[in-house]
Amino acid sequence: MTILPIVMAGGSGSRLWPLSRGAYPKQFLRLCSEQTMLQETLLRLSDLPCQPPLVICNEDHRFMVAEQLRELGQLAGNIILEPMGRNTAPAIALAALEATAQGEDPLLLVLAADHVIRNQSAFSAAVNRALPYAQSGSLVTFGIVANAPETGYGYIRRGEALGEGAFRVASFVEKPDLATATAYLESGEYDWNSGMFLMRASDYLGELGRFAPEILNACRTAIGQPCHDMDFIRIGRDAFAACPSDSIDYAVMERTERAVVVPMDAGWCDVGSWSSLWEISDKDTQGNVGRGDVMLHESDRNYVYADGGLVSLVGVNDLVVIQTKDAVLVAHRDRVQEVKQVVDRLKRTGRSEYHEHRELYRPWGKLDTIDKGERYQVKHITVKPGEKLSLQMHHHRAEHWVVVAGTARVTLGEEVRLLSENESVYIPVGTIHSLENPGKIPLDLIEVRSGSYLKEDDIIRFEDRYGRG
Template sequence: MTFGVTPHYPSTAYGYIQRGDDLTDEVSTVTRFIEKPPAKDAEVMLFAGGYFWNAGIFMAKASTMTSALRQYCPDVLDACQRAVALQHRDHDFVRLGHSAFEACPRISIDYAVLEHHGNVAMVRFEGQWSDVGNWREVAKLTPPDTDGNRIQGKGLGLHAEHTFIYAPHRPVVALGTRNLLIVDTPDALLVASEDFSEHVKQAVAALERGGVPQAVQHRRVARPWGSYDSVDAGERFKVKRISVNPGTALSLQMHHHRAEHWVVVSGTAKVTRGDETFLLTENQSTYIPLGQTHRLENPGKTPLEIIEIQSGAYLGEDDIVRFEDSYGRVTSTSTDSEKK
């Protein structure tokens, strides 16, 4: 069973479902699924009627779905079952078998099952729905002012109309703008015409091709032990704000090309540096020389926050050797995704 949303405008961001014969007053068969259409086709479907946005909401018995996966995409089912069978736990994390899950083909459930299955029905979804799939949809979550501006955070519109500002971190002023989307985040700034709200993926792809790191990673990154925020970086230095959850620890590690200074902002830090182990509290600091084994732990009951200043000729995240780790990441070198 799938759910179709009555379209409000000719969206090119959603897939569509063509309704078939009525089975009951509220349920019908499905004639076909239609991939995200060009604007002209979306307009035709909107005025023709009988076409619904594909909400991506499906309902089936687990046994029905498993049977369908086995019939139409057994390689997906096999990879998922092997990943679950190879799972292991560390603390409050359940980690699926990495190599098995990585081998799972990348395909949506629509393509894998729904488009091939011979027994699919649709219910018209009558409630309010949005997949918040673009910034224009996000803007609609904020009530407009008298000029049609929608502002979240520290935005200010002057002589502006129908402008959306998302500015949670710093003041952003829109002066004399019309029909714009302005999204300011710690990673990047987006200024777009409302008509191009569904084209952000093209911009991200262009940034990724250009090697811009913000296209694939955030400034603030979550980790099993807490998180880090890359505050600043320049020639031969990098500054991070590191937050360590109570009772957790980073890996015992060493760097070939960089030294580190740690300053405790709040909480208590247990520091291993070579053969030494000692505690640091608020406003205290320590120095980790290049090539020195070290570890940071939070033995306390409250979060630990430190400022880490890295210095050296090479500050890449692959310059790390792990000797011990609570999260199964002991390797000779790490990748960007295994940072710290």
Template sequence: MVNVRPVILCGGSGTRLWPLSRSGFPKQFLCLTGKESLFQSAAKRLLGLSSEGVVVHPPFIVTNEEHRFLALEQLREIALEPGAAILEPVPKNTAPALTLAALAAVEQGEDPVLVVTPADQTVADTAAFNAAMHEAIHHATENAVVILGVTPSQPETGYGYIKAVIADAPTFAVEKFVEKPDESTARKYLAEGNYYWNAGMFVVKASIWLRALENFRPDIATATLAAWLKRSNDAAFVRPGAAAFTAVPSESVDYAVMEKCPESHVPIRMVPLNAGWSDLGAWDAVWNTLPKDQHGNAHDGDVLAVDCRNTMVHANSRLVGLVGVENLIVVETPDAVLVAEQSRSQDVKHIVSALQREKREEHTLHRKVHRPWGWYDSIDEGERFKVKRIQVKPGASLSLQKHHHRAEHWVVVRGTAEITCGDKKLLLTEDQSTYIPLGEIHRLANPGTIPLEIIEVQSGSYLGEDDIIRFTDNYGRA
């Protein structure tokens, strides 16, 4: 019986998929190609590897503090409890992230096969994916490091490549890894037939990974272990020691270990993957995966198009009309609109860089912001006022808090609100309202069984989200 522990690396910001993907709600949590997010699809896909002789345990999720509640909520939506949610105090790339998961895996004296995948990829052919993964798992039990190489369909310049030694076997030896090529080199790779895209998915026993890292990068191994030994546990979350983890060198799995294996005594094998894989790295890749009409248009939302060819439109909140355009990407959200020529999809990251330089919120957050208790949508704003629509999940509550610079008016439009205001508590139902004076300690909670929705009108001299002092909080933010 083979024990398999999936490891989902759930970092990254997906800047080239702005404005839908933002640092506060990155692409792995978006529903880009169906009704499930990329993260949810990855989790279900890995659990589907269970078969006779293979036991798949709940996945380890490696993410960060900012996205911890997003990850848990999306797993809850698909009725999945993680084996652990490991929170990186600061981003240190994929090698330390995987090392944390491997240390967690061997903690109880076990040595499972780790099936490691990023959270932000798509696979069209699940049966082919399962077959390739089972082959990889088999070889990993024999102490090999196994990487998945995607059979290339075009001369792609955005991926690294694996050069394999082609032989009559389901797995191939790896001759070397090569960096992202220019177009002429990519065409040469495609013609030669023994080059594969590096998808960042691989399979390895936990002990083999730790041993390889100690061999090639003992500095990362030692520093990550020190941070792990200083960890703390908070409900479902495991937090490595923050100060110790800050000292961990930042490095990718490929540079730290994988690229060194072919030139060492560490056995590394490659399993070809031909399963309709995509990392959805930019909007043109999303367009490639979507169903299209007879003119090559892929439209989602309220879209009217006349005489258009090869366009992709994502309309989130309003009607988008197109007339006589080709090869165009249009992404509409309540607070930002992107229009780009398909061939320039990679350059969307330059818009994000400009937003960062100008310190604009559109880089970080959507107008609708998700919180562990629900969400809020900033629907209007002007001088000295802001209007929000707020939804609170059944049984959830915001922190006990106060504001120095604003007062708040609350109107219940759905459900029941339990409100703390100073030393008073009251229950409000639909069409009832209350006033929270500036500086008053207060709390909003939903004691009911349906979502609570309120309209909040803020007024004051400063209305930023950082004007908040939390006294108690159910989510560890006080």
């Protein structure tokens, strides 16, 4: 029997600020390799008999998810869009309902898109051990073999042994204090709760209907008449908004008698903080981790990420230094969990840095604000080959585009013209216009905006291939 992977790619990832933000959370970042965390999750399935995955994400992140699936050749109308977050029980219900809509009843391998697993063979072996239990009607969760008294994870207590490498779930327990976590570790009866599952779609829906029928009913209504929009599956916004928010653990796993735990010892980490990322990363002889343009002198056990220029450390130890184009974080490794308080303060005071980067991604490419003043902004715009911005108009700003690489096809009113490197065009206020890259290489241009109002909401779209109103 083949497996249908369900990859949950929601969440804001504020604990890895300033690199991870609401508009660009950690699951879409390249933190541990040349692949993003979402892509690593999908590539990890290569040893298993899997169908193309279903990915569940927030509507705001849809184009990032589609692009990352396209890069892997796994984009096939298989992205379910949540209009708002409702936790894991409804998200998995949507996937199970979509999976059974055509009369099939696959095994669902539920994974989070933001976990690191360093031992792929051990991961695959654990999934294979779980297969017969899921096929026979159990709801299998994977317990991570604990190697430290972690207080930041929930735990699963093993019950009766069912066979080699599988146990009934005796109980789920909340995040413990240090003394309790130490006792758990010494007993050998407890695993960390990974949030990964293997179960037949109908078995999950049956138990959800038994213990949380209001969630199942809301999800049935929301996905009852899905709208297939390009590569996306849209659901009913109002019906899903009425759905209770609950985790699969609370809604089902803690209440069902069919819960089984399969221990997994695969180098798992949920990358919940900068210190945990330091722990799993390759280090130099002084215990430092450096990403980007980093220079260290007589400094030990630091994590340094440079994204906007050279970062140098001299004579300091146990620090986390994160540099992006518009923010810098300096924290002691023992206190990086407190970064969430910084993010909360930014949000309360109306600072945009809590949510988005200076560099913003769009379905057609990206734009980076490289300078701005009261009545002007300068942006570096990159348009991917074959992509096109919407046909649009602005009421309050004029724009001047200068092509620095590639070829631009510019619509300006009734006129269409091609611009090559070092050529430019002026777009007056109120003029209908569009920009397209007809070439085979990325189009790079500098845009200078000027006017009395320069924000992104001064835009009227007349045509848009990406379905944006």
